[in-house]
Amino acid sequence: MRNLRLLILFVALSLGGGILIGLSNAPGPWxxxxxxxxxxxxxxxxxxxxxxxxxxxxxxxxxxxxxGARSAAMIVWFVQMALNFAWTPAFFTAQRPDLALVVIVPLLLSILAFIALTFRRDRLSSLLFVPYAAWVGFATALNFEIWRLNA
Incomplete structure (x- = not known):
């Protein structure tokens, strides 16, 4: 039962936080x-x-x-989450694709670090981050191109 509550808490934190960040930093006319x-x-x-x-x-x-609540992998998980939530305000609210690049590159690196840290100990957690790494890799290229085209 504890793990189910933990699962609900973490999904609510990531999905709920993502929805809240997205709604409060809408793309808009800019x-x-x-x-x-x-x-x-x-x-x-x-x-x-x-x-x-x-x-x-x-x-x-x-x-x-x-x-392991204090493991290196858990610390990296929280770092990537903070960077993830920081990207949207940097890009859309501040209207700074250059600043967003400064956020998204370490975000991608932290995702890759999480994959590496969890690969041997919890392969499923590692694999759950692979599509995330692919999407953020794509988003990094997109962010860079938007910055380049509009600089």
Whole structure:
């Protein structure tokens, strides 16, 4: 029962936090006016993709916390979560793709570090972060191109 509560808590933290950050930092007219690369997906893609990823992030966080609340992997999980939640305000609210790049690169590195730290001890948590790493890698390229096209 404790693990179920832990799972609900972590999924609520990641998914709920992501939804709250997204709603309070909506893209708006500024984002619509930006030049974007041809590989920019339609806006409707982001919500469903992030929702699935946040559930996966929450599951991995709960599993990692249950194995060691003060472990290096858990510290990295919290670091990536803080960076994840910082990116949206940096990009959309501050309207600073350059600042968002300063956030997203360490975010990607922290995701990769989490994968490496959990790979041997909890392969499932590690694998749950692989799609997240792929998406944030794509988002990093997209962020860079938006910055480059609009600098």
């Amino acid at each position: 984002y619509e006016s930006l030049a974007k690369p041809p590989f920019n997906p339609p806006n409707w893609v982001f919500g469903p993709v992030w929702s699935v990823l946040y559930v996966m992030i929450g599951i991995a966080g709960a599993r990692t916390f249950a194995r």
